[in-house]
Amino acid sequence: MAANVSAEDPVPTSAVLMAASKQIGLRCRNENVAFLKCKKKDADPEKCLDKGRDVTRCVFSLLRDLHQKCNKEMDEYSRCMYYHTDEFELCRKEQEAFEKACPLE
Amino acid sequence: MTEAVIRNKPGMASIKDMPLLQDGPPPGGFAPVRYARRIPTQGPSAIAIFLATFGAFAWGMYQVGQGNKKRRLMNRVIKEEKYAARRAILPLIQAEEDERFVKEWRKYLEDEARIMKNVPGWKVGENVYNSGRWMPPATGELRPEVW
Numbered sequence: 001m002a003a004n005v006s007a008e009d010p011v012p013t014s015a016v017l018m019a020a021s022k023q024i025g026l027r028c029r030n031e032n033v034a035f036l037k038c039k040k041k042d043a044d045p046e047k048c049l050d051k052g053r054d055v056t057r058c059v060f061s062l063l064r065d066l067h068q069k070c071n072k073e074m075d076e077y078s079r080c081m082y083y084h085t086d087e088f089e090l091c092r093k094e095q096e097a098f099e100k101a102c103p104l105e
Numbered sequence: 106m107t108e109a110v111i112r113n114k115p116g117m118a119s120i121k122d123m124p125l126l127q128d129g130p131p132p133g134g135f136a137p138v139r140y141a142r143r144i145p146t147q148g149p150s151a152i153a154i155f156l157a158t159f160g161a162f163a164w165g166m167y168q169v170g171q172g173n174k175k176r177r178l179m180n181r182v183i184k185e186e187k188y189a190a191r192r193a194i195l196p197l198i199q200a201e202e203d204e205r206f207v208k209e210w211r212k213y214l215e216d217e218a219r220i221m222k223n224v225p226g227w228k229v230g231e232n233v234y235n236s237g238r239w240m241p242p243a244t245g246e247l248r249p250e251v252w
Binding site for chain 2: 056
């Protein structure tokens with residue numbers, strides 16, 4: 001995991017993750033579902049390490065991608081989320097700007 | 106002596122026979138005074154009052170139900186959004202925690218092997234339970250370096 005993170009990557013705080021949650025849910029869906037199925041079969045963390053690494057890699061690459069494509073809107077949205085502790089209702093304006101800049105497709 | 110002068114009755118033998126001098130009613134008595142209560146029984150009857158109260162209560166509870174339904178529908182959308190966001194992030198958080206746990210657990214197993222090196226018949230590494238499922242370690246402390 002240390003190899004995936006470099007200096008200027010977005011730090012995955014809860015605000016950043018909640019801001020990007022729709023994108024994560026959409027683009028990393030297969031990895032997430034595979035990881036959860038593995039967990040459901042066996043709760044041992046050592047058995048699902050590789051699928052977990054898939055998930056981490058997918059999410060971090062997605063975050064890096066978003067950070068490069070619509071840097072300013074994502075920073076604004078994350079900052080609003082941080083200020084309002086992940087309350088979606090209070091950040092609608094920044095959310096619309098973010099979704100316009102980086103559409104969900 | 107003055108009483109005898111004022112209330113004199115000619116021909117009295119002693120002052121014990123003096124006539125009385127009192128403040129009394131006029132002749133024929135006073136006019137009659139009404140002291141009985143006369144509260145008129147008017148206004149709504151008991152059944153009318155009960156029905157009005159029950160009706161107001163029923164209408165009020167109906168309004169409460171309508172308001173609850175509206176609030177539940179509006180909140181459902183907001184809550185669904187929050188839950189979907191949490192569901193999307195959960196695997197990442199769990200994967201990171203798994204990696205950290207596995208690292209700590211391996212270090213702990215090494216420590217256990219070192220400590221129990223000389224005990225005969227001790228199989229290092231775990232499984233204090235016999236069910237075959239993996240259970241998280243029940244030491245009572247999840248992350249000792251944090252506390």
